[in-house]
Amino acid sequence: MTQSTQNKVDSKQDLINYLVRLGDDSIVLGHRVSEWVSNGPFLEEDIALGNVALDYIGRARLFYGHAATLSEDGKTEDDFAFLRDEREFENYLINELPRGDFAYTIVRQLLVDLYNKHHLQALKSSTDETLVAIAEKASKETSYHCRRSTSWALRLGDGTQESKRRMQLAVDDIWGYSHELFEVDALEQRLIDAGIAVDCEQLKQQWLADVEEVFEEAGLTIPEATWAVRGGRKGYHTEHLGHLLTQMQFVHRSFPGATW
């Protein structure tokens, strides 16, 4: 194999890994949000949360599907979603945290939705055409998600004493998981250099400005504590992901090849 074909193969494998990561972020969060279905605070919100979950799961299918097409080894989106184990998932940890109470869910959604807003915007400039198409489609959903999570954050942050207490508690709990969203590893750096991946480090200031704006109006404060948990992109997870995967993958593994 010549040096240049070897490089080509490597960069294709890089892209596949990158797509799977993005798919992991979406499917894990989509599954978490789906846990609200039939547990929502009232019917209308229950359905709204179900819609958001479906948006994320749909997005995961697009990323996994693109990875499956590129991998040319017969793998399908289902293989990525249902037949990999915990250490093979490379989602950011913030997406796998339990759904918590409603305030917890809203704070996580707010932070992730605002992140996605900038991430998808940047992804639209990728040199990979399929990624651009996915970003176009997903950013419409994300505009709606941002509207929802922002208005809920204002409602609850600026609501009763109890709702404010729970919101701030959630912020204090989740904040330390937000830092790895803006860290780039070697794989992503290679793809950034090739014009394919998003340089997450560049998103931090815009994201922070958005969060501060909502927090100020909602009466929430960014924690002073500087602890940070990281490891999702390396496959090091919290104790929560394994439990999530057992539920999410159970049917597929118990009935291989089953169809509706």
Next chain:
Amino acid sequence: MTTEKLELFEVFVRPKRGLDHKHVGSLHAEDKEQALEYARDVYTRRTEGISIWVVKSGDICASQEDDRESFFDPSDDKPYRHATYYPLPKEISNM
């Protein structure tokens, strides 16, 4: 959380450009902005519409069952309000 403190809204969806908004149902929400978002989630998930109206149910002034006779009976004996009451001239064959 319950829906006790939420307000009831009626939802109208316009299925296509050129058609009228149609009443599709009702829902609970805190205020009109939230009602519009929920209307989108509850009633247009399968791309049923291109425009949504929401209105507080309490703001609708509706005719009552008791008013039925005074409201609607008088039109029964006025057949000349229907186009079919009038005989068509022979020259017009296709109507």
